Amino acid sequence: MDKQSNSTLEPLDLAxxxxxxxxxxxxxxxxxxxxxxxxxxxxxxxxGEEYRLRLTRQGKLILTK
Structure with a gap:
């Protein structure tokens, strides 16, 4: 697909x-x-699993299992 036709596609739920x-x-x-x-x-x-969501010094989020 080229850029032009790709830009006209909508996500399925929106369409x-x-x-x-x-x-x-x-x-x-x-x-x-x-x-x-x-x-x-x-x-x-x-x-049933634990995940850790950490906030970095740069303000980014890291999710680990």
């Missing part, structure tokens, strides 16, 4: 929503300060 005349589903949004508070690392439990 279907537009055709059906309904708004696309919204994703929940959380601010990192809500999750971290004053901490630099939090633990997230998912499907």
């Amino acid at each position: 279907l929503s537009a055709k059906q005349g309904i708004a696309p589903p919204l994703r929940p949004r959380l601010h990192s300060v809500t999750l971290f508070g004053t901490a630099r690392e939090i633990v997230i439990e998912h499907a």
